[in-house]
Amino acid sequence: xxxxxxxxxxxxxxxxxxxxxxxxxxxxxxxxxxxxxxxxxxxxxxxxxxxxxxxxxxxxxxxxxxxxxxxxxxxxxxxxxxxxxxxxxxxxxxxxxxxxxxxxxxxxxxxxxxxxxxxxxxxxxxxxxxxxxxxxxxxxxxxxxxxxxxxxxxxxxxxxxxxxxxxxxxxxxxxxxxxxxxxxxxxxxxxxxxxxxxxxxxxxxxxxxxxxxxxxxxxxxxxxxxxxxxxxxxxxxxxxxxxxxxxxxxxxxxxxxxxxxxxxxxxxxxxxxxxxxxxxxxxxxxxxxxxxxxxxxxxxxxxxxxxxxxxxxxxxxxxxxxxxxxxxxxxxxxxxxxxxxxx
Amino acid sequence: xxxxxxxxxxxxxxxxxxxxxxxxxxxxxxxxxxxxxxxxxxxxxxxxxxxxxxxxxxxxxxxxxxxxxxxxxxxxxxxxxxxxxxxxxxxxxxxxxxxxxxxxxxxxxxxxxxxxxxxxxxxxxxxxxxxxxxxxxxxxxxxxxxxxxxxxxxxxxxxxxxxxxxxxxxxxxxxxxxxxxxxxxxxxxxxxxxxxxxxxxxxxxxxxxxxxxxxxxxxxxxxxxxxxxxxxxxxxxxxxxxxxxxxxxxxxxxxxxxxxxxxxxxxxxxxxxxxxxxxxxxxxxxxxxxxxxxxxxxxxxxxxxxxxxxxxxxxxxxxxxxxxxxxxxxxxxxxxxxxxxxx
Numbered sequence: 294x295x296x297x298x299x300x301x302x303x304x305x306x307x308x309x310x311x312x313x314x315x316x317x318x319x320x321x322x323x324x325x326x327x328x329x330x331x332x333x334x335x336x337x338x339x340x341x342x343x344x345x346x347x348x349x350x351x352x353x354x355x356x357x358x359x360x361x362x363x364x365x366x367x368x369x370x371x372x373x374x375x376x377x378x379x380x381x382x383x384x385x386x387x388x389x390x391x392x393x394x395x396x397x398x399x400x401x402x403x404x405x406x407x408x409x410x411x412x413x414x415x416x417x418x419x420x421x422x423x424x425x426x427x428x429x430x431x432x433x434x435x436x437x438x439x440x441x442x443x444x445x446x447x448x449x450x451x452x453x454x455x456x457x458x459x460x461x462x463x464x465x466x467x468x469x470x471x472x473x474x475x476x477x478x479x480x481x482x483x484x485x486x487x488x489x490x491x492x493x494x495x496x497x498x499x500x501x502x503x504x505x506x507x508x509x510x511x512x513x514x515x516x517x518x519x520x521x522x523x524x525x526x527x528x529x530x531x532x533x534x535x536x537x538x539x540x541x542x543x544x545x546x547x548x549x550x551x552x553x554x555x556x557x558x559x560x561x562x563x564x565x566x567x568x569x570x571x572x573x574x575x576x577x578x579x580x581x582x583x584x585x586x587x588x589x590x591x592x593x594x595x596x597x598x599x600x601x602x603x604x605x606x607x608x609x610x611x612x613x614x615x616x617x618x619x620x621x622x623x624x625x626x627x628x629x630x631x632x633x634x635x636x
Numbered sequence: 637x638x639x640x641x642x643x644x645x646x647x648x649x650x651x652x653x654x655x656x657x658x659x660x661x662x663x664x665x666x667x668x669x670x671x672x673x674x675x676x677x678x679x680x681x682x683x684x685x686x687x688x689x690x691x692x693x694x695x696x697x698x699x700x701x702x703x704x705x706x707x708x709x710x711x712x713x714x715x716x717x718x719x720x721x722x723x724x725x726x727x728x729x730x731x732x733x734x735x736x737x738x739x740x741x742x743x744x745x746x747x748x749x750x751x752x753x754x755x756x757x758x759x760x761x762x763x764x765x766x767x768x769x770x771x772x773x774x775x776x777x778x779x780x781x782x783x784x785x786x787x788x789x790x791x792x793x794x795x796x797x798x799x800x801x802x803x804x805x806x807x808x809x810x811x812x813x814x815x816x817x818x819x820x821x822x823x824x825x826x827x828x829x830x831x832x833x834x835x836x837x838x839x840x841x842x843x844x845x846x847x848x849x850x851x852x853x854x855x856x857x858x859x860x861x862x863x864x865x866x867x868x869x870x871x872x873x874x875x876x877x878x879x880x881x882x883x884x885x886x887x888x889x890x891x892x893x894x895x896x897x898x899x900x901x902x903x904x905x906x907x908x909x910x911x912x913x914x915x916x917x918x919x920x921x922x923x924x925x926x927x928x929x930x931x932x933x934x935x936x937x938x939x940x941x942x943x944x945x946x947x948x949x950x951x952x953x954x955x956x957x958x959x960x961x962x963x964x965x966x967x968x969x970x971x972x973x974x975x976x977x978x979x
Contacts, residue, residue: 386868387892395892395916525729540909549730549738559909566905570922573738579916
């Protein structure tokens with residue numbers, strides 16, 4: 294089968310890879326109908342994360358089940374499925390508490406590589422959620438977003454306790470930040486402030502429910518958020534970047550007693566203890582337990598109640614993955630969808 | 637009047653200070669019947685916090701109202717009162733959300749200095765809680781604990797979401813950590829692990845409701861907590877020290893999705909972003925909004941349902957404050973109560 298391999302920063306190729314097979318009786322193999330490129334794939338692409346060897350890429354996926362292992366019970370060949378970027382058993386104590394991304398048996402789909410025609414999904418019963426019927430092509434795009442960016446934005450909004458009466462600020466205008474806005478809107482937030490200086494992303498932010506746009510960053514951005522919130526800061530802040538600057542912008546934009554949901558993969562961040570202490574907020578985040586939210590998100594998408602697939606502003610065949618990486622790196626695209634030939 | 641002044645690390649004196657007067661119409665002046673020395677007073681005493689000039693000391697207090705300003709409505713001369721270490725209006729948006737320690741009009745009682753015969757309490761209506769009747773001498777000790785260490789331990793337990801079915805670990809065996817145990821027990825925690833290597837503190841921990849004692853610290857302490865929790869870590873961890881080591885011990889002792897309530901005043905702490913991110917916990921803390929809990933705590937104490945005053949294992953006259961500081965510094969005392977002559 295064809296699949297994406299990253300050889301070095303900036304060097305992404307589509308090559309022949311071995312077809313996946315059932316390795317454990319709890320595995321499934323799915324035919325990937327669509328995969329995509331994540332903001333986090335840009336960390337190794339830009340050399341911020343070290344790449345030790347050529348690596349299969351991709352952790353987001355939707356597709357049709359082709360094979361299941363002997364122990365798989367709830368997923369059947371032919372099902373249209375979506376799963377999180379972390380495979381989880383959904384039965385351990387951590388999963389049952391809603392933290393499937395920290396499952397004691399978790400497997401990173403990123404290490405398997407879903408930017409490919411087929412993929413092996415471990416712990417298929419726990420990981421995959423099947424749709425009740427075949428999705429439309431439009432719904433497929435939404436379901437693919439649910440695999441990571443929607444689920445992650447949703448978790449960030451929940452972690453930030455976005456809800457009725459709350460003012461929510463969103464740091465980061467990538468797909469996760471934008472879908473955090475959608476989530477905050479669905480959760481009933483009163484006011485949603487998108488921090489963005491890109492016209493295309495601002496437009497999508499407004500479409501997803503943002504009520505205000507703040508173009509300033511850093512201290513100036515914080516000052517603007519304070520101005521808009523009676524000097525107190527937002528009740529809820531979503532952090533969807535992962536740098537020192539974005540974390541401090543999020544913390545300083547939040548009022549005492551407020552909530553920060555941080556989902557940008559942390560890079561070279563050290564949080565100053567004393568400032569954090571006297572700020573008196575709630576901080577929660579990390580790799581999103583997307584699986585917790587998937588049944589609800591799949592339902593919303595299959596009922597056309599939300600349109601998270603709108604974050605995909607460039608669709609390319611899998612063979613053109615390299616161009617997709619370039620487009621995202623150069624910010625020409627918010628998020629790139631890769632269609633397999635078999636789709 | 638007589639009051640405690642710290643001149644330099646290790647140099648604490650009891651001297652004549654000007655009698656406090658009503659400065660604002662919202663002030664009250666109280667005759668302090670008992671004050672005490674806080675673990676946080678040891679930071680400047682040990683030179684960890686810089687002292688710029690001789691400073692009045694103390695932020696915990698109970699006493700009898702002697703004077704009230706023209707705008708004070710709910711507090712009357714003769715009331716027996718307790719207040720938090722931070723004066724707050726209890727009416728601003730932050731106070732109403734339960735974060736009185738971050739009140740937009742807050743005043744630090746530590747800057748006023750309550751280790752004295754009398755003290756001016758700003759924002760008296762918002763700050764002070766009056767008892768329904770004169771407390772017994774035993775109850776006075778409990779009420780004094782409520783002023784900070786009990787209220788702070790309680791907040792830590794609430795921030796750590798201690799409750800039914802939860803395993804709670806407590807890092808720090810000072811008065812706050814010990815009273816965090818009492819709070820966790822009252823909140824219904826199933827199992828409470830005290831981390832302590834001092835026999836007197838272990839005994840008090842067990843009396844307050846600890847079910848297990850762990851003597852190990854650092855990585856070994858973390859390993860013991862993991863052993864006791866099926867490899868997962870505690871659901872809830874109270875951090876009541878404020879150092880890098882204690883914060884990391886708390887974070888590493890908590891399971892994914894668990895809650896850390898941190899109330900040790902942060903000193904030279906930098907939290908590693910990446911580790912925090914992948915740990916996936918909830919972090920909440922800071923200066924405790926003791927005022928939120930005071931009405932409930934006063935009730936519990938006046939009904940003799942809890943005995944937080946047990947943390948005071950050394951009682952001295954105010955004149956002997958210097959010996960009190962030495963005793964706490966040398967860990968000969970858990971917490972020192974200072975009685976005024978006027979008590």
